[in-house]
Amino acid sequence: MRKKFHGLKKPKIRQDWSKWNLYNLSRMVTPRASNLTFFQQKWLAKSLTRAYHGEQIREGIWTRMFDRRLPAVVPMDHKVLARTDGSDQAAGRGSGLDQDPAAQDESRGRRRTPQPTPHMHMTYHPTERRLDTAIWRALFASSTRQARQFVVHGHVKVNGKKMIYPGYLLNPGDMFSVDPERVLFATGARKYNKNNPDAYEAKSQHEEIDQVVDDDAEDLLEGEEEEGAAKEEEKPKEEEKVEEIPEDPKQALKVLLSRAKQITQAPNQKISGTRKQDLRSFQQEVKRVLSKIRGTKYNSKQPIEETIEGLEETLNTILGKIATASADSPAAASSTPSTPTSSDTTSASAPTTTTSNPQMQDGREDAYNAARDARLLHAALERAQENPVDVRKPYATPWRPREFMSAFAFIPRYLEVNQNICSAVYLRHPVARPGLAEVPTPFAGETMALAFNWYLRRR
Structure with a gap:
């Protein structure tokens, strides 16, 4: 160009x-x-x-x-074409059979000018x-x-x-x-718009690059661990008397990553959307740490151990929140009203503040909100499935139209x-x-x- x-x-x-x-x-x-x-x-x-x-x-x-x-082309009256076999039109212009486009419309009383x-x-x-x-x-x-x-x-x-x-x-x-x-x-839309760094493409680009780098680093670390295990098996027994190497931080990080994945993918574990986001953020943080420590030697004096301890505390905090939420949900379910008793009938006679909205009566509000959230979540999942996020694509995902497209979007x-x-x-x-x-x-x-x-x- x-x-x-x-x-x-x-x-x-x-x-x-x-x-x-x-x-x-x-x-x-x-x-x-x-x-x-x-x-x-x-x-x-x-x-x-x-x-x-x-x-x-x-x-x-x-x-x-x-x-x-x-x-x-000259537009023809479709009613006339359907009523005749075309011989009138074949007579040609000047025969008096064609109508004047500027003829006066008697029904409306005005003159029609041809375009x-x-x-x-x-x-x-x-x-x-x-x-x-x-x-x-x-x-x-x-x-x-x-x-x-x-x-x-x-x-x-x-x-x-x-x-x-x-x-x-x-x-x-x-x-x-x-x-x-x-x-x-x-x-x-472009994945990265250099002319507009504050756009959605610029923000999502960095997140997607970090995700790709972290995934590649994880695969590379797995290959390095397999090669290291094979080399250790081939060493002679005399080398086993060498001073023991301290615990590998990479292995500790991998244990934390596997624990987070197991919690997220557990079929019988009911986790809220907020806790799932926390777990995903935790997994991304662990992967970033793995990518940073690739190819380095470790000892007990390095600050990587402090990072691992901080990650362990973060995971324990998330697990505590999940346990608290799961403990509160049965209590809320058990507190719903059951069959009326004599005490209920006596209390019913007392003046109470009731509303005409059935969604606001006796715990129905929680059920209504839960059903509404479920519908919204289902619709969001369907949209995500139709237009997923894919870092391998050369354009921004989820897909959205290109900038300045609407002014030119017409089909002849x-x-x-x-x-x-x-x-x-x-x-x-x-x-x-x-x-x-x-x-x-x-x-x-x-x-x-x-x-x-x-x-x-x-x-």
């Missing part, structure tokens, strides 16, 4: 999702033609429009693709047939250059066959598909897109209708007309 791809002094609109492009769109105006010659006006319009429409296409290739015939057909907006309609442009229009890539890269790298199929030519011209009915992982990477009429399988069908060629041109463009009709005239004299 060129260095000044998004120029701010001389803005040029590009086919990509970025804050620079969005800023240039917000301050785009139609060029003034008061002090320019007609040739200069055409050249300026060509320069602006070519920066957006197919800037990845070489000028010579686009000049051969240019077609002076601009496709357009002009924006033919000039169809100047670059041949570029919409290209495979890389269609991928970008279908929201499978964040720019036409990225869509071109996907095609060249073999991540795109057309009608079930791999297509590596980004200039392939689609025909009506062709179906193209992109690898879902590439689509998630292209349209998802000539494409039928299925986002679930990352596939789309090229239904037909784009056309112009009264008041609508199906080739999306940010430029005014005057600018597109000048660009059309520039290429018209070249053919």
Whole structure:
């Protein structure tokens, strides 16, 4: 990509999702033609429009693709077409059979003005047939250059066959598909955004890197322990008389880690969400300590023992909180009201403060809150299962849309897109209708007309 791809002094609109492009769109105006010659006006319009429409296409290739015939259609009344066999329409214009679009509406008493057909907006309609442009229009890539890269790298199929030519011209009915992982990477938020270090991606990046480093360190420590045990078995018996080595801190840390995992994965142990978070945080802390002491020698004077003692105290504190919570839950359950007795009936006659809300009566509030929390937890687990956290992905997880995507998220009429399988069908060629041109463009009709005239004299 060129260095000044998004120029701010001389803005040029590009086919990509970025804050620079969005800023240039917000301050785009139609060029003034008061002090320019007609040739200069055409050249300026060509320069602006070519920066957006197919800037990845070489000028010579686009000049051969240019077609002076601009496709357009005239809407027909579907009721008339269903009522007749088409012979009336075959009679041709001027026969008096076609209706005047500006005829007076007698029922409403007002005159209907016809909408002009924006033919000039169809100047670059041949570029919409290209495979890389269609991928970008279908929201499978964040720019036409990225869509071109996907095609060249073999991540795109057309009608079930791999297509590596980004200039392939689609025909009506062709179906193209992109690898879902590439689509998630292209349209998802970045894992680390260097331009916004306070963003969610920047915060989650450090946590995910620490997790990966800790897991790798744990695997490496396990391999080192196995190799050490094998070497100790192969040593001669004379070496066993050497002074005994003190307890290995790594082994102590591994014991603490295994205890925390057993408590978390115990099937019959009812642990609240807060205690589970404490246990997970404890496991991460143990892994960090393991990664820091990798490949070092230990003795009784090192402060690692103090760290291990602190971790043991932390684990004992968490276990004490879990035991307290489990001891309180049966007591709360036993305190629920049972069958009414005589004392209950006598107390019922006394004036009591009751509410009309059944959820607030005699312990039902706790049951209601528990059921509500269970529903919320179940919904959260379902969302986490559909969109999990995966540190191995090159994009931020859980997946969320890319920044500045909403301003460019639209699909033209000539494409039928299925986002679930990352596939789309090229239904037909784009056309112009009264008041609508199906080739999306940010430029005014005057600018597109000048660009059309520039290429018209070249053919």
